[in-house]
Amino acid sequence: MKVEKAAVIGAGTMGAGIAQVLSQAGIEVILKDVKQEFVERGLASIQRMYESRVKKEVLTQPEADHLFAMIQGTTSWEGFADVDLVIEAALETIDLKLEIFGELDRRCPSRTILATNTSALSISEIAQHTKRPDKVVGMHLFNPAQAMKLVEVIPGIETSHQTVELALELCRELHKIPVKVEECPGFLVNRLLFPYLNEALHVLEEGIAEPESVDKAAVAFGLPMGPFTLLDMTGIDVCSHVTSFLYGEYGVRFEPVSILKSLVGKGQLGQKSGCGFYVHEKGKPPAKEEPRKLNPELNDLLATIRKGRMQPKASRTFDVNRVILPMFNEAIYAIQEGVVQAKDVDVAMEFGCGLTRGLLSLAEEKGFAWCLAEMEAYQEVLGERFRPAWLLRKLVRGGVHDFTRLHAAVAVV
Ligand SMILES: NC(=O)c1ccc[n+]([C@@H]2O[C@H](COP(=O)([O-])OP(=O)(O)OC[C@H]3O[C@@H](n4cnc5c(N)ncnc54)[C@H](O)[C@@H]3O)[C@@H](O)[C@H]2O)c1
Known part of the structure; x- marks a missing residue:
């Protein structure tokens, strides 16, 4: 089936x-959307995006007008009787999504594919609320949707092969890069990103490095921005929520820190509130070369957290691998669980979060044995969250040194 007519639920970001x-x-x-004003706001932002393409001479004015006219804003269900696909992008609450999918199931023809852009909710649970769980799929686009290339395509337990293939094919038609990810908490990119963000927070709480030096080291490694800049940009409240969620799902590897909750308690939520780890001109991203101003209350908050807490036996001086290795180890866990194919990990991290240096290339450069030894050394000092995935040990024991052998090895896991 070729998608000729689609619907999108939710006219927000x-x-x-x-x-x-x-x-x-x-x-x-x-x-x-639910209100005309929300529909208008969504349409206005699309119009602005098309206008900027005309300004950049990517499109002519008549082309932009024609494409914009393909979108019809509404608050009603009119027109849903002949859509080929729906992508739901309403608020991230399970009750709302269940209600929307129940309604979509009643309103759309039985052939219609129902996709959700959820960042974290269960595709299988949403699918169960319809009479067509085989036609429900996760299509996780990243923000901003026009610019970010990656789409995580996530089947639920009953999603059919045809539905997954259609979603993958549609992504290619949209000039996106799809990666199939089996359903798991955080899917792939967030699942890998959060151990890295979380470890940077542990480093900060231990007092062995300042946010700016950690940020600089991460950028030098190949990330588009450092963890503290990203935490501020995403929103400290959002990150605190995701960290607690992932800890609840995976346990000790996502052992949370206190500083996020302390900042949330003070209403210091990052860029959107004007202050997080850094001070911001409200709502504005920092200019690249601008010196960063640290939140003046941060050190007092950290001192309170440290008071009466056991510090790790022998904190090493900060090395960027301390924040990169947890991300790498989580990738090995995801491969070991069959959540993703090894060949897709670096693609997903490049196009989902701008990591210019392939995560698995770390292993190619340094060797799996080096990664294992480093993880074990950190595990001894910092505990269970650094326990290496068993697949990493298997690769080392098997003398595997490169991706070809890694793929072959994973194929028989
Ligand atoms: N913002 C991001 O960075 C991002 C990235 C990837 C995925 N997501 C996911 O995308 C979804 C939307 O996020 P967002 O950031 O665009 O949210 P948003 O708050 O900007 O927009 C949500 C929109 O949905 C509308 N809505 C609420 N109930 C509705 C209903 N019953 N029917 C139709 N519309 C309804 C709201 O009025 C609002 O306009 C969430 O599931 C979120 O987790 C967000």
Whole structure:
């Protein structure tokens, strides 16, 4: 089936972006929200995006007008009787998504594929709320949807092979890079990113490095920005919520720190509130070369947290591998569980979070044995969250040194 007409539920940040991406590929789109003002706001942001393409001479004015006219904003269910695909991008609460999918199931023809852009909720649970769980799939686009190339395509327990293939094919038509990820908490990119962010927070709480030096080291490694800049940009409240969620799902590897909750308690939520780890001009991303101003209350907050707490036996001086290795180890866990194919890990991290240096290339450069030895050394000092994935030991024991052998080894796991 070729998608010729689609609908997007929710005209917010993601919904508007997704509607634009679909329209740009020549797909007719219904963009639905609960209030006319929200629909208008979504349409206005799409129009601005098209205007900027005209300014940049990517499109002519008539082309932009034609593509924009492919999107019809609405608050009603009119037009849903002949859509080929729906992408839901409403708020991230399970009850709301279950209600929306129940309604979509009643309103759309039985052939319609129902996709959700959820960042973390269970695709299988959402699918169970419909009479067509085989046609429900996760399509996790990243923000901003127009610019970010990666789409995690996530089947639920009953999603059919055809539905997954259709979602993958649609992503390619939209000039995106799809990676199939089996359903697991955090899917792939967030699952790998959060151990890295979390470890940077442990480093900070131990007092062995300042945010700016950790940020600089991460950028030098190949990340587009350091962990503290990213935490501030994403929102400290959002990150605190995700960390607690992942800790609840995976346990000790995601052992949380206190500083996020302390900052949330003070209303210091990052860029959006004007202060997080750094001080920000409200809502504005920092200029690249600008010196960063540390939150003046941060050191007092950290001192309170440290008071009466056991510090690790022998903290080593800060080395960027301390924050990169937990991300690498989580990738090995995901491969070991069959969540993702090894060949897709570096692609997902490059196009989902801008990591210019392949995560698994760390192993190629340094060797799996080096990664294992480093993980074990950190485990001895910092505990269980550094326990190496058993697949890493298996690779080392098997004398595997490169990706080809890694793929072959994973194929028989
Ligand atoms: N913002 C991100 O960075 C990001 C990235 C990837 C995925 N997501 C996911 O995308 C989804 C949307 O996130 P967002 O950031 O665009 O949120 P948002 O708050 O910007 O927009 C959500 C929109 O959904 C509308 N809505 C609420 N209930 C609705 C209903 N019953 N029917 C139709 N519309 C309804 C709201 O009015 C709002 O306009 C969430 O599931 C989120 O987890 C967000």
